[in-house]
Amino acid sequence: MPTSLFKKLASLAVTLGLVLLGAGPAAAAPPRASEPVGIDVSWPQCGKTLPKQPAFAVVGVNNGLANTTNPCLAAQLAWAGTAKTPAATSQPRVSLYVNTANPGLKGSWWPTSNTYKGIRVANPYGNCALRVFKACSYMYGxxxxYDDAAIRGVSNPASYLWWLDVETENSWQGxxxxxAAVLEGMTVYFKGIGARVGIYSTSMQWGQVAGSVPATSPLAGLPSWLAGASSLTGAKAFCSNSGLTPRSRVAMTQYISGGLDYNFSCR
Known part of the structure; x- marks a missing residue:
């Protein structure tokens, strides 16, 4: 999730003595009230008092793993409802993010067919029933x-922008x-219900998890939400970076300040 990603990046910067993604290691000052920045939250913020009326809000649906539910989802969605009107930025007033992974056969559940919950899926990678791993990966995603939209407690899931949180600390295959097929399966499901989809990661972690995807992939052209900045100034600079997939634009960037994840809308 976004919060854990920052902890991981910060730890690497301290251990290696490097400057993270070109930004200074010093903690950023809290954003000024005039800055139209959003905040993202999830299970690490359960029970914490959150600032009212961010410019926009992003809420994590899972509890750190792709097959879990954030125990504070309802409360945090209610908090997100205090976000200001979307006129201040190009971001939705409230969007969601979900953990992603590819545990393979080591997961607590792994698909065995191209059908899930009675839905027959047109699988571009073949028949999962024949143990075609890429086809089963697509079905897993x-x-x-489906679970994120249908059983986690999200009302009207089609109305949201869903960000796919891609981090190396989750379970992935070589x-x-x-x-990438997992992420494609997720994208196709969310778009199939009429929702919008984006990708959250860093260029480094995206390269390690999914690498380069073809221009024909459902992931191509999805908006990118880039993590790794250590200040609002750095987050603004990230807006000029390349997107994570072909034809992707950087729509939002993230930085940490005062123990919270803040987000800058690039457009």
Whole structure:
């Protein structure tokens, strides 16, 4: 999730003595009230008092793993409702993010067919029933997206922008194309219900998990939400970076300040 990603990046910067993604290691000052920045929250913020009326809000649906539910989802969605009108930025007033992974056969559940919850899925990678791993990876992603939309407690899931949180600390395979297939399955499900989809990651982690995807992939052209900045100034600079997939634009960037994740809308 976004919060854990920052902890991981910060730890690497301290251990290696490096400057994270070109930004200084010093903590950023809290954003000025005039800055139209959003905040993202999830299970690490359960029970914490959150600032009212961010410019926009992003709420994590899972509890750190792709097959879990954030225990504070309802309360945090209610908090997100205090966000200001969307006129201040190009971001939705409230959007969601979900954990992603490809645990393969080591997961607590792994698909065995191209059908989930009675839905017969047109699988571009073949028949999962024949144990075609890439086909089953696609089905795994489709199934986790279905669960996120249908059983986690999200009302009107089609109305949201869903960000796919891609981090190396989650379970992934050495086969990058199979990992991308998971994300494609999620994307196809969310778009199939009429929702919008984006990708959250860093260029480094995206490269390690999914690598380069073809221009024909459902992931191509999805908006990118880039993590790793250590200040609002750095987050603004990230807006000029390349997107994570072909034809992707950087729509939002993230930085940490005062123990919270803040987000800058690039457009």
């Amino acid at each position: 489709f199934a986790k997206a 086969d990058k194309s199979a990992n």
